[in-house]
Amino acid sequence: MAQLNNVTPLFRDLAKVEHDHNIACQECSLYRLCLPLGLHSNDLAQLDKIIKRSQGFNRGQSLFSTETPFNSIFVVRSGSFKTTVQASDGREQVTGFYFPGEFIGMDAIYQQSYQSSAKALESSSVCELPYEKLQEFGATIPQLQVQMLSRLSKELSGDKSLMFLLGKKTAEEKLATFLLSLSRRFQDRGFSAREFQLSMSRGDIANHLGLAVETVSRLFTRFQDEGLIATEHKAVSLLDTDKLQQLCG
Amino acid sequence: MAQLNNVTPLFRDLAKVEHDHNIACQECSLYRLCLPLGLHSNDLAQLDKIIKRSQGFNRGQSLFSTETPFNSIFVVRSGSFKTTVQASDGREQVTGFYFPGEFIGMDAIYQQSYQSSAKALESSSVCELPYEKLQEFGATIPQLQVQMLSRLSKELSGDKSLMFLLGKKTAEEKLATFLLSLSRRFQDRGFSAREFQLSMSRGDIANHLGLAVETVSRLFTRFQDEGLIATEHKAVSLLDTDKLQQLCG
DNA sequence: ACCGATCATTGATCCAGGTCAATGCGGCCT
DNA sequence: AGGCCGCATTGACCTGGATCAATGATCGGT
Incomplete structure (x- = not known):
């Protein structure tokens, strides 16, 4: 995958x-x-x-x-x-x-x-x-x-949006927002918006979003269980971008 | 005062x-x-x-x-x-x-x-x-x-610092940082660094720092009890800037 | 000078997400 | 091919700060 x-x-x-x-x-x-x-x-x-x-x-x-x-x-x-x-x-x-x-x-x-x-x-x-x-x-x-x-x-x-994310969004909203932001940026660069490799660790993601690693890990699992994404290590597929979009708040 | x-x-x-x-x-x-x-x-x-x-x-x-x-x-x-x-x-x-x-x-x-x-x-x-x-x-x-x-x-x-504040600082550190930042800016403009009027509401401060109004209110009270500041409504005096500085993290 | 609206404070309770602890998994080096 | 070492996942528990609920203070308008 x-x-x-x-x-x-x-x-x-x-x-x-x-x-x-x-x-x-x-x-x-x-x-x-x-x-x-x-x-x-x-x-x-x-x-x-x-x-x-x-x-x-x-x-x-x-x-x-x-x-x-x-x-x-x-x-x-x-x-x-x-x-x-x-x-x-x-x-x-x-x-x-x-x-x-x-x-x-x-x-x-x-x-x-x-x-x-x-x-x-x-x-x-x-x-x-x-x-x-x-x-x-x-x-x-x-x-x-x-x-x-x-x-x-x-x-x-971009930083103002990030301030909103850090100050007002829930953990779930944060991760959904992050994934879609990556998706858009990959797309702008001619890559697939649906499937991409994360070059950063879970720790980096967590830190960036103002969360604990464990929370990010649990969310990845939950999103996967709910059929929103599929992951294999650093590879991510977005399976339901509409739903993810909704989760962004 | x-x-x-x-x-x-x-x-x-x-x-x-x-x-x-x-x-x-x-x-x-x-x-x-x-x-x-x-x-x-x-x-x-x-x-x-x-x-x-x-x-x-x-x-x-x-x-x-x-x-x-x-x-x-x-x-x-x-x-x-x-x-x-x-x-x-x-x-x-x-x-x-x-x-x-x-x-x-x-x-x-x-x-x-x-x-x-x-x-x-x-x-x-x-x-x-x-x-x-x-x-x-x-x-x-x-x-x-x-x-x-x-x-x-x-x-x-400034926004990067704010991202650090929102993502990593405790409520106490946030408010201390905020007060000292105001102080510095008033000083730059020729006002007293020690005493100034807040033009924004507690709600605005709380929102900006990613906190609830109640938390900000309680912190104002606590800082006052600890002799760090004195407040009367919108007027603030910084009584112990060294201690505040320490609290910033 | 009174009234209503907004803002601030304080107390009681709750919960999202952090922390702690353990186990699992991979890649890399020898 | 084995053994680290750093990263990731999962579970159990805890807590800082949010939320809910009242009460008080202030201010602008008439």
Whole structure:
């Protein structure tokens, strides 16, 4: 069950991206999800020059932490990451999961230092956007600035929804919301909305949703018993999205 | 007790702002907290022209809701506002409180429609920044764009902290954190960090912190019994900020 | 100065989800 | 192929904070 077996063309493209570290923005399959959207091709070529395409990160490897000096924001090219904020007593909150085309580190701009940590959840790679150069560039390419504002704003509205989730939703609603949010994001990237692999652990999910691992585990079991989903380890199939939608509140 | 009795010069300035709707950015006492920071004075004069200075809002009056067509973002000039996100079933989450110099509505940029509602908590006024004109302007004044990004980023990192608060902190830690956050913001605006008036209800506070009103009320009582704070209705004095700081976790 | 509506406080009880404890399961390393 | 070690599941129990229920205080309107 639940393999990523209905592989779309875009999926193959993404696989290609993963193995070709020097693919240019113009040829990148993430184009329509990514920053360059709407840039003229000569501007794009310029942007392309300042982007550093990193080598891969392994599962668990840190992209940055609050100790890392701030120089860049990042766009996920392949794989996935989680970000966390940490208190001095060691407690931490998973503030987000990030998939290809999504931006990481934008909350560092204001203080010019990373306010959170980012870790790879699987073998992953990123495009690095040196912030200073991005700024210089923005001065001559207004459309780039507009894109940046739009990105920041998108994350902002996502965070507001998350605040609602954390403050007002029940455990059941939280997990249903989470699963559908993943589904939508996979779909946007050309993957199946019905079947996907979770790159994060149950612990990460629980933490992100403000729940205990045990609660998440029990909910997975219950959703499965009720025929809403099917799971096998990290693979998930959504069997009744309408019902899940209802459960979101 | 707990009156705003050690009134600073800035407080008087703010009072003046409140009653003079046509004061220019150059003369505005919020200058150092606000958008124009770092703009050249001729740029500033230009920015000044596109800003609409609104007439006042009364307590409870709506600045915008999700039904309002998106045209502008706003900066609080005087008073205070709350923003909320709402689910279809009527539940709502207070996503933030906003004081003079703070921006409201930035989460609308991405979708070009307001994702939340904003209501005045007391007699208040705002500066309205028509987004389209702001964008045109940004094309010629890079520093303005930089400021905008910085603002967005500031809100973003605040939201991440709030996610930690909602997901991981106990009721006690939540309220202590909230009170100190208010204190810092009042201080930034030239008010006393020790004594201030809450413009929001216990219900708004509870909602914002993901608690029940009754819990907040009990905590206020307990903090008072323990000598951490003194309250009289909406007036609060912080008596032991060190202890409060410890309670934040 | 009174009245009704809204907001705040306090007490009693309840329950969703956390915590504790044990067992199961897989993948990875040698 | 065996043995860890970290992750996941399941059950039993507990508790922080929600909910329910009253009463009191405040404020805006007439």
